[in-house]
Amino acid sequence: MDFTLLMWALVNGVMIGSIYGLIALGWVLIYKCSGVLNLAMGELTLIGAYLCLTIYTFLVGIDFPFPFVGALILTLMASVVLGFLTERIFLDRLIGEPVLTIIMVTVGLMFVFRGLVGLIWSTDTRIFDPPVFSMDVYEVGGIIIEQVYLWSFTAAISLWVIFYLFFKYTRWGLSMQATADDEMAALSVGISARFVYSAAWIIAFMTAAVGGTFLGVKNGLNISIGELSLLVLPAVVLGGLNSIPGAIVGGIAIGVLQELSGFLLDPYFPGGVKDTAPYVFMIIFLLFKPYGLWGWVRIERV
Amino acid sequence: MSDTILKINNIEVKYHEVILVLKGVSIEIPRSGIVALLGANGAGKSTTLKSISGLLKHEDGAVTDGNIEFEGQRIDRKSAEEISRMGIVQVIEGRRVFEHLTVEENIKVGGHRRQKGFSVKDGLERVYHYFPRLKEKRNEVAGFVSGGEQQMTVVGRALMTLPKLILLDEPSMGLAPMLIHEIFNIITLLNKEQGISILLVEQNAKLALNVSPYAYVMENGRIVMDDTSETLRENPDIKDFYLGMTDIGSRKSFREIKHYKRRKRWLS
Ligand SMILES: Nc1ncnc2c1ncn2[C@@H]1O[C@H](COP(=O)(O)OP(=O)(O)OP(=O)(O)O)[C@@H](O)[C@H]1O
Numbered sequence A: 001m002d003f004t005l006l007m008w009a010l011v012n013g014v015m016i017g018s019i020y021g022l023i024a025l026g027w028v029l030i031y032k033c034s035g036v037l038n039l040a041m042g043e044l045t046l047i048g049a050y051l052c053l054t055i056y057t058f059l060v061g062i063d064f065p066f067p068f069v070g071a072l073i074l075t076l077m078a079s080v081v082l083g084f085l086t087e088r089i090f091l092d093r094l095i096g097e098p099v100l101t102i103i104m105v106t107v108g109l110m111f112v113f114r115g116l117v118g119l120i121w122s123t124d125t126r127i128f129d130p131p132v133f134s135m136d137v138y139e140v141g142g143i144i145i146e147q148v149y150l151w152s153f154t155a156a157i158s159l160w161v162i163f164y165l166f167f168k169y170t171r172w173g174l175s176m177q178a179t180a181d182d183e184m185a186a187l188s189v190g191i192s193a194r195f196v197y198s199a200a201w202i203i204a205f206m207t208a209a210v211g212g213t214f215l216g217v218k219n220g221l222n223i224s225i226g227e228l229s230l231l232v233l234p235a236v237v238l239g240g241l242n243s244i245p246g247a248i249v250g251g252i253a254i255g256v257l258q259e260l261s262g263f264l265l266d267p268y269f270p271g272g273v274k275d276t277a278p279y280v281f282m283i284i285f286l287l288f289k290p291y292g293l294w295g296w297v298r299i300e301r302v
Numbered sequence B: 001m002s003d004t005i006l007k008i009n010n011i012e013v014k015y016h017e018v019i020l021v022l023k024g025v026s027i028e029i030p031r032s033g034i035v036a037l038l039g040a041n042g043a044g045k046s047t048t049l050k051s052i053s054g055l056l057k058h059e060d061g062a063v064t065d066g067n068i069e070f071e072g073q074r075i076d077r078k079s080a081e082e083i084s085r086m087g088i089v090q091v092i093e094g095r096r097v098f099e100h101l102t103v104e105e106n107i108k109v110g111g112h113r114r115q116k117g118f119s120v121k122d123g124l125e126r127v128y129h130y131f132p133r134l135k136e137k138r139n140e141v142a143g144f145v146s147g148g149e150q151q152m153t154v155v156g157r158a159l160m161t162l163p164k165l166i167l168l169d170e171p172s173m174g175l176a177p178m179l180i181h182e183i184f185n186i187i188t189l190l191n192k193e194q195g196i197s198i199l200l201v202e203q204n205a206k207l208a209l210n211v212s213p214y215a216y217v218m219e220n221g222r223i224v225m226d227d228t229s230e231t232l233r234e235n236p237d238i239k240d241f242y243l244g245m246t247d248i249g250s251r252k253s254f255r256e257i258k259h260y261k262r263r264k265r266w267l268s
């Protein structure tokens, strides 16, 4: 077996997996804070990605010096507004309703958002034009890394660090962690559940937008980006539904799994292995570890 | 009892619109006073506290009759967040720390709302002044510290909201006698030095009657008796049900069968 190729698959897997991990983080956050499985996460990535593409095209049109960075920042800002509005319009009035009801609402959101995307941006594949990253590749020890992978990885890590600092050092972040741990206790000291839910949706929208954008830059942008980001499901299942580090590690693991299975199994089962492997793995994994690697660790005092 | 900080006027409380739990409860708490609320399992003590703090609404419960006034303002329709902002904090039963945060982070969460003339640093200082043990444990994960330290953590956390009234739900539950003693001393100090009013729910009547000069006794969603602790201590029914069997050792086993919702007819 070609060792360099194997390393190549690994490195690329980690980098693309970091994007899944980023999206998974947003997903887990909503789950942790409000107990809701947000099935519309794929659509959030779509909206974010299309928005970024539109802004990018516009900035290129007016000769803005760093159109992609500018577009990304503006998209993040728009995500704040969109996340806030989504929570306020669709979910706020449902606080206290059975969780299943809310999950069904996220399914509804999924269709609404998908319809909106089709309506505004049509269903043809769009690409970031001119290309965001040059086709030059980096070579490290014989391993070839495309720029888009490297920058995806960088963006994912930067956002993780920002969110880590936010959770660790700001009172809002602390309030969110507290609510995720014990909602009733958090309410008892006057924390606003509304605030926490909005913040969770805002962050989810931000991670989805950045994730979707990089997937779009890499593959071209169409509805399938939404489906690609559903890979966060195996990722979060792997890490444990309510663990933020678990989401990141799970995302990376899924990325690696995808690349490796593409590399190792494609010769024997041509086509599609890359896309199904994570799900097959998820099912097998669930049989053995139904709570994921880090999920639901209740602290038992001795 | 000149100045009343909280007044509950004959409230009726229902869960899920049908389960009637409180059937006409009236309680008055004097400013800077301590009042105890006693009663067996399922009497409705915690429900009374949740009605005051507004947490009731988050369990699909509601005050359907009567009203609650805090410093002359009606609060029974307000949200938990608004009520907390007015200066009421509930320490819910069961030592509910944020398990994955450190002790100090737990306490800081109590100070999440910035108030005039409040700095987190001063707030922490005040908590550590009353609970020096917490200062030693401040960087430990709250899920792993001892039960007594967890109880101190949740009281300290409540203190960070700068409350005028603390609603304490069974702070002695499941703790060793020495610790109970320590915690109750601190609670008394908080009341004396900081002038914080306290409504204390306890099953351990001996203890509660020692720290609070006045007490209410609840049974089946009703107040069945209220008087000064001195008088209550001499009451034969109270003696019989509570003070007779409530040395702390036997109380502990009593707690353990709580889940069977043991209902004892008493005081009748
Ligand atoms: N969320 C709820 N929904 C429905 N019924 C409830 C709810 N919470 C409490 N109850 C019922 O209300 C009654 C009073 O409960 P409450 O918790 O107020 O009692 P308590 O006096 O605090 O008892 P304990 O000493 O066991 O804590 C009980 O019969 C209980 O089953």
Ligand SMILES: [Mg+2]
Binding pocket: B045, B046, B047, B093, B169
């Ligand atoms: Mg109770």
